[in-house]
Amino acid sequence: GENVEQHPSTLSVQEGDSAVIKCTYSDSASNYFPWYKQELGKGPQLIIDIRSNVGEKKDQRIAVTLNKTAKHFSLHITETQPEDSAVYFCAASGGSYIPTFGRGTSLIVHP
Amino acid sequence: GAGVSQSPSNKVTEKGKDVELRCDPISGHTALYWYRQSLGQGLEFLIYFQGNSAPDKSGLPSDRFSAERTGGSVSTLTIQRTQQEDSAVYLCASSFGPTSGSYEQYFGPGTRLTVT
Numbered sequence: 001g002e003n004v005e006q007h008p009s010t011l012s013v014q015e016g017d018s019a020v021i022k023c024t025y026s027d028s029a030s031n032y033f034p035w036y037k038q039e040l041g042k043g044p045q046l047i048i049d050i051r052s053n054v055g056e057k058k059d060q061r062i063a064v065t066l067n068k069t070a071k072h073f074s075l076h077i078t079e080t081q082p083e084d085s086a087v088y089f090c091a092a093s094g095g096s097y098i099p100t101f102g103r104g105t106s107l108i109v110h111p
Numbered sequence: 112g113a114g115v116s117q118s119p120s121n122k123v124t125e126k127g128k129d130v131e132l133r134c135d136p137i138s139g140h141t142a143l144y145w146y147r148q149s150l151g152q153g154l155e156f157l158i159y160f161q162g163n164s165a166p167d168k169s170g171l172p173s174d175r176f177s178a179e180r181t182g183g184s185v186s187t188l189t190i191q192r193t194q195q196e197d198s199a200v201y202l203c204a205s206s207f208g209p210t211s212g213s214y215e216q217y218f219g220p221g222t223r224l225t226v227t
Contacts (some may be wrong), residue, residue, distance in 0.1 A: 046216065049215065
């Protein structure tokens with residue numbers, strides 16, 4: 001089955017800095033890679049996703065890159081703000097419609 | 112429009128009791144998922160429903176856990192003879208699923224279960 005590794009588990013940055021979270025996956029059949037943001041006491045919310053026919057996707061301050069050859073994908077957040085503080089999860093799916101999630105990254109943005 | 116809703120938001124129960132957790136998916140979504148999230152942990156897949164197909168129960172941790180989905184909409188997750196290790200947040204998600212080639216999942220707010 002699919003295995004998704006996510007790093008780092010905790011990331012602390014100053015407001016205005018960039019943050020990068022990286023994930024690797026094992027199943028070459030995976031072709032859909034979403035990122036979720038989970039705020040305290042809430043369910044995960046989809047913030048951006050990428051499919052295997054695209055190498056990079058941007059949405060304002062967030063971007064995701066995908067390297068299918070190396071089987072890794074990354075989330076980039078620029079000009080971080082305190083409200084970006086949350087737990088971020090990556091996931092991979094495509095071999096089946098059941099995604100495999102990473103263990104999460106707790107992002108802390110210090111004002 | 113309305114998102115995924117779950118009830119109750121919090122449930123405290125005594126060890127050995129049965130509990131039922133409810134999920135109302137987004138209208139029109141044929142796929143429904145249940146996950147368990149222990150404190151500070153990732154999302155553990157439990158069960159997946161797609162339309163009228165037999166559910167994928169491969170993530171259920173024991174036979175004390177079961178789920179059903181009535182009329183292709185509302186789902187109930189039942190935990191029998193609860194144990195303290197069942198304490199977690201139970202999340203439900205729905206999606207348009209394979210019928211539309213869609214993988215995007217929309218999560219509910221979760222039910223926090225505490226077994227005392």
